[in-house]
Amino acid sequence: MCGCHQKYALHSDGRTCIEKDEAAIERSQFNATSVADVDKRVKRRLLMETCAVNNGGCDRTCKDTATGVRCSCPVGFTLQPDGKTCKDINECLVNHGGCDHFCRDTVGSFECGCRKGYKLLTDERTCQDIDECSFERTCDHICINSPGSFQCLCHHGYTLYGTTHCGDVDECSMNNGSCDQGCVNTKGSYECVCPPGSRLHWNRKDCVETGRCLSRAQASAQAHLSCSKVGSVESCLLSCPAHTLFVPDSENSYVLSCGVPGLQGRTLPKRNGTSSGTGPGCSDASSAPIKQKARFKIRDAKCHLRPRSRERAKETPRQPLLENCHVTFLTLKCDSSKKRRRGRKSPSKEVSHVTAEFEVEIKMEEASDTCEADCVRKRAEQSLQAAIKTLRKSINRQQFYVQISGTEYEVAQRSAKALEGLGTCGTGQVLQDSKCVTCGPGTYFSGEQGQCVLCVSGTYQDMEGQLSCAPCPSSDGLGLAGAHNVSECGGQCSPGFFSADGFQPCQACPMGTYQPEPGRTGCFPCGGGLLTKLEGATSFQDCEAKVHCSPGHHYNTTTHRCIRCPVGTYQPEFGQNHCITCPGNTSTDFDGSTNVTHCKNQHCGGELGDYTGYIESPNYPGDYPANAECVWHIAPPPKRRILIVVPEIFLPIEDECGDVLVMRKSASPTSITTYETCQTYERPIAFTSRSRKLWIQFKSNEGNSGKGFQVPYVTYDEDYQQLIEDIVRDGRLYASENHQEILKDKKLIKALFDVLAHPQNYFKYTAQESKEMFPRSFIKLLRSKVSRFLRPYK
Incomplete structure (x- = not known):
């Protein structure tokens, strides 16, 4: 049974205590309560509420006022009709939160994000394309940036592998480079060679007898x-x-x-890996x-x-x-x-x-x-x-x-x-829109006119910035004006045809032979007694092979069987009689490869320095090869420790940890281990080495393959050990997606590592530059930790 103080009376509900005056009113014979009495009662109750008791019933902020408590909510929340409860505002529902790409609601706030290939600017709203071409080592040769992506291209005579790398093409592995006799591969090009007693034809492919003078020379x-x-x-x-x-x-x-x-x-000077040739003269007769x-x-x-x-x-x-x-x-x-x-x-x-x-x-x-x-x-x-x-x-x-x-x-x-x-341009160049532009192929620079002039019919020019055009091998003046190469000179025999000098009149390649190129003096035999369906065949695929070989195979004209392309070669087409050698120093994991993407660099990548460096899986960012084993040693100078950032790592877990990356003090399995993983993590992580030196090993098996990793590191003064560990162990460093992107941004990581390795370089960056590079939340996180470390008692 409930009871009340002597100045109060028990309410009719049997639980609440009210003043005796209010009890008298309730016992009144009148069924209706006057407005004045109700107002009086409400005021008295408000005077009883206070922020000191249960925060005044408020969800968040409570303030005592003359009329009672007043509840309020922090930024990112709105006060509900009950005047007490705070509810999170979903900012993403209004104008997408002002975000360019993605908006993610958080408790009391929101966060903008960007699509892959873009980065969030320091206003934390705008997304800007990442110019991957501005980074070091993005592409071996040519890098072309595009919105949200980029593309690597290779110079002539090279082919792309591993997404960003360029390797020399072995043209001699492709049907002997279409050479009549011998073929010699060179960096970025190749050369056809002839046996004693013959010389190279003007087409640089066929061999003609020494002393034989072509009629059109x-x-x-x-x-x-x-x-x-x-x-x-x-x-x-x-x-x-x-x-x-x-x-x-x-x-x-x-x-x-x-x-x-x-x-x-001697041959003419080489330019861009090509030789200008010996020309059609007959001076060799003496x-x-x-x-x-x-x-x-x-x-x-x-x-x-x-x-x-x-x-x-x-x-x-x-x-x-x-x-x-x-x-x-x-x-x-x-x-x-x-x-x-x-x-x-x-x-x-x-x-x-x-x-x-x-x-x-x-x-x-x-x-x-x-x-x-x-x-x-x-x-x-x-x-x-x-x-x-x-x-x-x-x-x-x-x-x-x-x-x-x-x-x-x-x-x-x-x-x-x-x-x-x-102030004028160099020879071979003309002024266009206030810029010096080199005369392109198909034209020559006329010193008399001071401009680029189109090559007339019967001449050609396949190089830039030249002072004349070369005469076509034929003397009939045929061909296009502005010919870019000898194949545009006109009058040459078409593919599938030949003649004594490569020019018309021509005759079709006889049955059992083919010719894929124009201007040739002969045709290639199918081999093995094979015939073609018709005269004038243009490729080996026109030869009537006894079996039709699929990609990854080549036709053996001796055994008349399809043979799998050996390791280090590939073939993407049907019905071919050769396999293509992998570019550069790459090789394939297995035989029977069908694409150049199967060609992988076996070399363990990276650059190891005293202060900064990186390690990367072989063939990165392409898939790493099978049965790879890489070992790196990081030994910093005295009184320095190692900080490592793993932006992302791609190791397929499907083959039960057959591919693994481990970092420990030494090669001994019992030594102190700093990091070990055999999985894919797209979320970055930073950590300090548990030992002063690091032994790092990466191993792969014959199972699945992946993109692998590129892991940067920096060595820092051991006096900052406590500060660095405080930063990398703080969950706020990884909680925000924007912070995660910082650890993936090569330019920002380079700037951070530059200061960590050499603290005096901090003064290279102005406050404004820092604000333009990093979001406010990241600067606030670092500033608080640095200030606490440098001024612990302030």
Whole structure:
């Protein structure tokens, strides 16, 4: 039974105590209560409520007022109609919370997130594309950024593997590179070779007999050096009617080749891994040419191949100096450097060196009874020596010019003259929209017009920035204007056809043979007695093999069976007679591979430094190979400890931990273990090493494979051990998805590691830069911990 204080009376409910005046009113004979009485009772009850008792009944914040308690809610909550309860506001329901991509409601707040390939800016609302191409080591060769993603491309002669890596293509493994005879693979390219007694055809694939002259060859492709005398001044002119190659090495250096080398002469300078070839000439029908190198010096001049002034190029009476020097091929290399004059205050003097390599043809038709072959050769040598002597005088007086496509060029210019051209583009370039643009393939730079000119029909140009177009192997003038390569010259035999010189008229490949390329002089046999369905076949797939091989196999024409591609090779197509060798140093896990993606680099990746570094699984970010075993050792300098961040790791658990990454003090299984996993975790984690040194091992089996990992680390001063551990063990570091993305961001991790490894580098970053790099919540978390560590008693 309930009871009340003497000043109170028991309510009719048998539980509540009320003042005696209120009890009297309740016992009144009137059924209705006056408004004044009710108001009086409510006021008295409000006066009884206080925040000191049960927080005034409020969910969150309680405040005592003259009229009683007042409840309120923090930001992110709203007060309910009962005036007591607080309910979380779902900010994501209104305008998506202001988020660009994703909005996730949290207790009392919300969090914006971004799609993969984007990052959240410091306003914590806006998503910005991650420019992966701005990171180091994203792609081996070419990186193309796109919204939310990126793409890696490889230079010509290389192919992509492991998502971002480029490996040299072994063209010789693909039907012998389509070479008629031998094939030699090179970095980024390949070369066809011919046996003794034959030479390479202009198509760089077929071999033709030595001494056999193709009917359409042009003898006018040879260079011609002439020297004359105007008064007391010697002047020399090198004419380059065709086959000119201009390679600017730098601003004040270039290489220029002119003419066609003889059969046993050197090939033209290489550019982008390709050789310009020997051309179609027939000079190999006689003896080997004479070769000689000479070096010339030009004082107070820079190596600029510039068009000669028209006024200076006007014809004047000349006295010929050279008559019998048949220079057919010449390579010039001009290089400028500054030479310090004696005396401290003396200015540097510009000096240019011109290195010339000559090839002189021996005209055996000049031999006679009084002067046989040796005599003719000796005369040619004497003529070359005289030419070099005259050329030296003309170069010293800057009277040596090169004529290309009707324009005469100065080999080098005096410094004062070179200054006149400042602000203009280099030779082979034109000004477009205030930028220097190199003349592209299918065009050449005309020094006379100062612009890029389209190659006329019957010529082609497959390189950039050249000063002339090369003549097509045929002399009929067919083909496209602006031809980018020899295949656009026109008149060539189509795939499935051939002729003695590769040009029309052509005949179809006979039954049992095929030819996949244009302009060839023969066809490949199917082999093994196989026939084709029709004449004019263009691939081995047209050969009537006895079985049809699936991808991952090749047809053996001896046994007439399909053979699985061996380890280290692959074949993506049906009905082929070869397997393709994996690019670079990659290999496959098993035989019978069908795609280049099965080719994997077996090398254990990473860079280990005293202060920062990283380890990565083989072939990362492509799938790691089977049966891999990698071991790394991290040994920091004295008084330094190791911090490791695992942004994400992909190890399939389906094969019962057959692939595992372990970090411990030493190779001993009983040594202190810092980290071990055999699973996939896309959530990052940071931790400090439990030992001063780390032995790290990664092993994979023959089961499933995955992307693997790239794990960065930093070594820091052991005086900061307590602070670092306090940070990495705080759950708030990983609770926010935005914080997790920081540990995955290569640029931000690099900035953090830079400061951890060398604290003085902290002053490189301004407060504004820090705010622009990291979200406020992350800075607040770190600031509180650093302040507590540096000022523990404040």
